[in-house]
Amino acid sequence: MSEILFIAHRIPFPPDRGDKIRSHHVLKHLAARAPVHVATFADDALDFAAEPELAAMAASHCLVRRSKPLPLAAAEAMVTGQPISLTAFRSGTLARYVCKILATRPISTIYVFSGQMGQYVPENFRGRLIADFVDVDSAKFQAYAARDGGVKGWAQQREARLLQAEEGRFAAQADTNLLISDAEAALFRARLPAPYPPAAGVDVRTLGNGIDSDTFDPARVEAEPQLARFTGPRLIFTGQMDYAPNIDACLRAAQRLLPRIRAVHPDASLHIVGRNPAPALTALSGRHGVHVWGRVPDVRPWLAGCDLALVPLEIARGVQNKVLEAMAMALPVVLSPEAATGIPAQDGTEWLQGADDDALVAACLKLLENRNAAAAMGEAARRFVVEKASWPAALAPLDSLLGVAAGNARDAA
Structure with a gap:
């Protein structure tokens, strides 16, 4: 052989x-x-x-x-x-x-x-x-x-x-x-x-x-208990947090996008989950709704405990697993065109794209203000993963x- x-x-x-x-x-x-x-x-x-x-x-x-x-x-x-x-x-x-x-x-x-x-x-x-x-x-x-x-x-x-x-x-x-x-x-x-x-x-x-849609299935996990104390809208970004494009995306989300979301939803929070967070990120943790959690044993409970995945990458190559994982967990996703590359999902049905800060903020607010529409988008995202992305x-x-x-x-x- x-x-x-x-x-x-x-x-x-x-x-x-x-x-x-x-x-x-x-x-x-x-x-x-x-x-x-x-x-x-x-x-x-x-x-x-x-x-x-x-x-x-x-x-x-x-x-x-x-x-x-x-x-x-x-x-x-x-x-x-x-x-x-x-x-x-x-x-x-x-x-x-x-x-x-x-x-x-x-x-x-x-x-x-x-x-x-x-x-x-x-x-x-x-x-x-x-x-x-x-x-x-x-x-x-x-x-x-x-x-x-x-x-x-x-x-x-x-x-x-x-x-x-x-x-x-x-x-x-x-x-x-x-x-x-x-x-x-x-x-x-x-x-x-x-x-x-x-x-x-x-x-x-x-x-x-x-994506392993059997493993990444919202029916299989409970929400992370630590997220329960955040009563407002919870946004999440996952990934390797010493990787430059992820660092830049999190800084964009924390410094440029979240403040505008919090102007409408003052108790909104951003949860950055992933190993080896850079000092530039840990310095933001606990301030103005930003929380950096570092490496966790299992990312699925964190996705299950949030309302929205925000992926505002400005430099991206290939297919973003973080996007597929969130979609498999029936979590509505707001993302940049760079983060959407290589995933043939339908904008407006299976996720919302935003070409700039204004569009990303508007997409987040649209989903946060209509939870039924957000849930429907999450369900459509999971169907896409199960049927087309195994x-x-x-x-x-x-x-x-x-x-x-x-x-x-x-x-x-």
Whole structure:
């Protein structure tokens, strides 16, 4: 039986943030079809605590603590002329494990999750290579550069330029390149640098995200008790809270949107839920209706205890799991066009979009002032997720890429 090597920039356990949720379900799908060997990083002790779950799913694994300080990674990048995204995820231990697995196991497919891990694939590998870029990281850094300016903007622009070149190199090496949405796939094709234009035969496809609507079901959980003391409208934003776009979105919600909502509903509150909240966010907690909760064991009770999900992202790549999770929990969602990318829901029926602050505030007030309409929108959102956004449906195209019949377990890689 042929086997699979899965290389990911973070351990796919616990599936408690966007990238881990996708990599977890992809790994689970692969492991049902062939033995999988996993090379990946842990960010902290909580990641290492999930190692037994990884061991139970994988035929073998190598889990390395990613502890390289950012200044050291930046220094290496400057010396070598590479993007920091590569040097930050460089490990001799991981590289040796990959070489050992390729030398001793019948690996027919390498699945690389996140472009910076392409550095571990040897150029002479002759099996099937699937590169799951998820979204276009170089475009994200380019957006940062345009926003920041100065020395920081120069560094972001350097990262964007070098990472774009690396994306082109690895895309040309791979048999198939996966992006999370049609929009990301089109952007990726358009940004392929010479000598890797789309006409060169680089295969770029869409593999969307799904949601476990059985787990994210409002009928299965009770509202978080700590939210009961907030008697007014409760708005929520969830996610990884040391991630720059999430930080900016929360600052926008707390400083620009919530005050205008509280002018109409003085007891309205904003609840920021997710691990590693940045100091800029914790400084706001407990003031003017903003409450920062940090990491929680289960985000579902927090969603169940709120009236509205507010997702005002200004920089976003790919599909936002936070949006799908809120929708699955029948929570009405108000979001920016950036946050809506890649989810074909209907504006006005399954969520409300707002192109600017005025529109976002108006959408929130509309739903808060008509609770029946808000409940109907939440129910429509859940129906959309259940019918159109399941993980089995999202990952079904993988079987043809792996060369197995749809749904066959442990058939062949």
